[in-house]
Amino acid sequence: MQRDNDFVDQNNPYAAPVTQSTAWESQPTDDISNEELRPFVTMWLSPRRTVRHIISVNPELHVLLLICLGGIGGALDRFSTQNAGDDLPMTAILGSAVIFGPLGALFGLWIGSHLIRITGVWMGGIGDRVHIKTAMAWASVPTFFGMLFWIPQIVLLGPDMFTTEMPRVAANPILALPLLVMGIAEVILAIWAFILLCNAIAEVQGFRSAWRGFLNLLAAGLLVAIPVIGIAVLLMGLVAAT
Numbered sequence: 001m002q003r004d005n006d007f008v009d010q011n012n013p014y015a016a017p018v019t020q021s022t023a024w025e026s027q028p029t030d031d032i033s034n035e036e037l038r039p040f041v042t043m044w045l046s047p048r049r050t051v052r053h054i055i056s057v058n059p060e061l062h063v064l065l066l067i068c069l070g071g072i073g074g075a076l077d078r079f080s081t082q083n084a085g086d087d088l089p090m091t092a093i094l095g096s097a098v099i100f101g102p103l104g105a106l107f108g109l110w111i112g113s114h115l116i117r118i119t120g121v122w123m124g125g126i127g128d129r130v131h132i133k134t135a136m137a138w139a140s141v142p143t144f145f146g147m148l149f150w151i152p153q154i155v156l157l158g159p160d161m162f163t164t165e166m167p168r169v170a171a172n173p174i175l176a177l178p179l180l181v182m183g184i185a186e187v188i189l190a191i192w193a194f195i196l197l198c199n200a201i202a203e204v205q206g207f208r209s210a211w212r213g214f215l216n217l218l219a220a221g222l223l224v225a226i227p228v229i230g231i232a233v234l235l236m237g238l239v240a241a242t
Contacts, residue, residue, distance in 0.1 A: 071105025073147030085162025125205030135200035
């Protein structure tokens with residue numbers, strides 16, 4: 001039986017050059033046929049096989065769609081958390097989410113794929129940026145579906161979703177129940193998306209363990225966090241000295 005780490009069509013123009021260290025990429029994909037490939041379904045429980053097959057067929061499949069829609073959902077979450085509705089009308093919030101959410105997500109995809117590739121090389125990873133972007137995009141499938149919760153939330157609560165006070169909930173407390181259920185579901189979906197991301201990154205990097213995918217993501221995060229923290233500490237020291 002083919003190992004879970006063996007994949008990529010030799011004729012795939014997107015595949016990385018095959019060397020002895022990347023020989024696992026040269027094996028044909030036979031565990032998910034083209035007819036059986038339903039990535040929006042199989043990604044949930046078989047992330048490695050699904051990403052493997054997507055890369056062997058077309059690593060750019062729905063990448064922009066998933067990233068842009070995920071960016072809209074992420075922007076709505078941030079506007080809600082920051083109570084942006086206290087200062088902005090809901091039309092401005094929704095318009096900003098639709099315009100700036102995808103732009104921010106695309107920038108995150110660009111910088112994230114660079115950082116994951118760089119830190120992955122330190123760990124012996126072999127994934128290129130195209131494959132890493134595929135992994136990042138398809139791991140967001142749970143959050144993509146979680147974004148659909150925004151539709152009933154806006155229908156039920158309207159501007160209250162983005163304000164500190166929620167008069168509709170205060171007037172009709174029963175509305176708090178579906179809001180709580182959807183909030184819990186969104187948290188669960190976000191956790192599952194991160195688990196999928198660890199597995200997907202491990203797959204494209206040639207790691208056998210999803211834990212190494214997690215360490216790859218952690219190292220990429222630290223590569224940004226450490227300089228930022230260092231600069232912040234330096235600025236605080238300069239301010240304190242004046």
